[in-house]
Amino acid sequence: MRSLKRVAAWAAIAAGSLGLMAAGPAPAQSSDPIRIGSTLALTGPLSATALVHKLVGDIYVDDLNSRGGLLGRKVEWLVKDDQSKPDVARTLYEQLVTSDKVDLLMGPYATGAILSAMGVAQRYNKMLIHHTFGIPSLAKYDKHFPAWSVGPKPEETVPTTLFDALAASPKPPKTMALVTSKFPSVHFMSLGAREVAKKRGIQEVLFLEWEFGNRDFGPIAARIKDANPDFVFVGNIGLEGNMLLEAMKKIDYVPPLHFHLYPAPGPMVAAPEGKNALSVTIFEEHPPYTDNPVAAKFVTEFNKRAKAAGFPYTKVEVQAAASFTAWQLLEAAVTATKSFDDAKLADWLKKNQVPTIQGVLRFDRGNNYGDDLMRIKQVQDGNWVTIWPKEVAAPGATLKM
Incomplete structure (x- = not known):
């Protein structure tokens, strides 16, 4: 319930x-x-x-x-x-x-x-x-x-909740780039998200993997920019998401919508590049x-x-x-x-x-x-706030593009 x-x-x-x-x-x-x-x-x-x-x-x-x-x-x-x-x-x-x-x-x-x-x-x-x-x-x-x-079965249910949230937005994404760490649980969930997106009819325009511990995200950022997706799914853990966003900034690219699986919560919300970042949650303040x-x-x-x-x-x-x-x-x-x-x-x-x-x-x-x-949250005005499902969303909070 x-x-x-x-x-x-x-x-x-x-x-x-x-x-x-x-x-x-x-x-x-x-x-x-x-x-x-x-x-x-x-x-x-x-x-x-x-x-x-x-x-x-x-x-x-x-x-x-x-x-x-x-x-x-x-x-x-x-x-x-x-x-x-x-x-x-x-x-x-x-x-x-x-x-x-x-x-x-x-x-x-x-x-x-x-x-x-x-x-x-x-x-x-x-x-x-x-x-x-x-x-x-x-x-x-x-x-x-x-x-x-x-x-x-989180590989099915968690991405389903995410794509339900996106489908309810004013402009649901039609194309997706999925990039992911090979960290075991992250990789597992990301592969599940690929399958759910496919069933939803969302076109995958890029799929890339990196080894856990990687610190060079420049080539990945460049590939995402070239793919020009409506939505970027980042299978990350810890500071990987921040490093990827920093690499994007260096090439003057801002993803239209971006989701981060397991980000370091403080660094992501504090970074200017983390604006409107999406993630999963079970509780927000x-x-x-x-x-x-x-x-x-x-x-x-x-x-x-x-x-x-x-x-x-x-x-x-x-x-x-x-x-x-x-x-x-x-x-x-x-x-x-x-x-x-x-x-x-x-x-x-x-x-x-x-x-x-x-x-x-x-x-x-x-x-x-x-x-x-699991629920979906977003960085809004310097805070993480739940946006989906509606019954647990922060007062007045909806998905920002």
């Missing part, structure tokens, strides 16, 4: 029954903390986005501890830098389980690292909640749970999302800390919301089961729906995925 009326009702229940981000006296804590281990891409090409996830985790853990922690035990979050490398993430998750002996795991950022972490979790029968895994068909472990609500009191409190705290940290974009958007949701799922499962046992937590999540700031999540469809709650 895309309507946020039901979400707001669920959120009110969550705030009251689970204590999520709620004020109140903290119960007495035992002397032994609960240790939660994870990695994040604190350095490397994914760091611009992973740092958002780090800030969100710090906010959530601080709030948890102010409310007495989990089941009255203080929470310690042990975070290691996987350097944006899946093989490093695999080694570090092994260390977290075997050497550091953490009680629970929280997933890293990006599909490759999450897949590595999932393999370790499966080896040791640990539950893994994660927030940005983009290829559901590869997530075959029965104790993994995605906070990124893309549904079991405006009504009706912020009508949820849990979300509103989180927004206030994130704004303050992001500004203090010098973030280029200090508002809550899709990355921050996905990370917050992951922590909500963990707290909900622990609170409901009154347990830290991985098997009990996983069993509860499979059988129950969880209200979160992005919507109500469930895990009873393919490979523990649930509904596709």
Whole structure:
């Protein structure tokens, strides 16, 4: 269900029954903390986005501890830098389980690292909640749970939502250039978008790929300009989209419409070239999302800390919301089961729906995925705002050309 009326009702229940981000006296804590281990891409090409996830985790853990922690035990979050490398993430998750002996795991950022972490979790029968895994068909472990609500077949449903938004515009595109990174989840989604566009009768005038880690986007920008499409679909992650837009600027080319799959949210919105950029979202900092009191409190705290940290974009958007949701799922499962046992937590999540700031999540469809709650947003007047579907769009917001 895309309507946020039901979400707001669920959120009110969550705030009251689970204590999520709620004020109140903290119960007495035992002397032994609960240790939660994870990695994040604190350095490397994914760091611009992973740092958002780090800030969100710090906010959530601080709030948890102010409310007495989990089941009255203080929470310690042990975070290691996987350097944006899946093989490093695999080694570090092994260390977290075997050497550091953490009680629970929280997933890293990006599909490759999450897949590595999932393999370790499966080896040791640990539950893994994660927030940005983009290829559901590869997530075959029965104790993994995605906070990124893309549904079991995002390669079909996500681009369908995008092209629905474009079809509702005053001038729907007839031609498309699709350029994409070979980063696994990005490439997977981009190939799905090709098929959806073809079924919609949109002519593909250019298809190009680049290796993840590429920094020379000049030739790609030139090919796009020569193709002269109505719409540019950019399968990017992190700062790749910014580098491509900068390369376009150097040759005096401005794409008429441009979509970026997984951009670094701050740098994209801050760049003049990012004007009118489109992307996917599950949450943006405006009504009706912020009508949820849990979300509103989180927004206030994130704004303050992001500004203090010098973030280029200090508002809550899709990355921050996905990370917050992951922590909500963990707290909900622990609170409901009154347990830290991985098997009990996983069993509860499979059988129950969880209200979160992005919507109500469930895990009873393919490979523990649930509904596709993805929406479309656009950079407008220096902010990301949801424009589609209409029932979750920012007040007065429509697609700008």
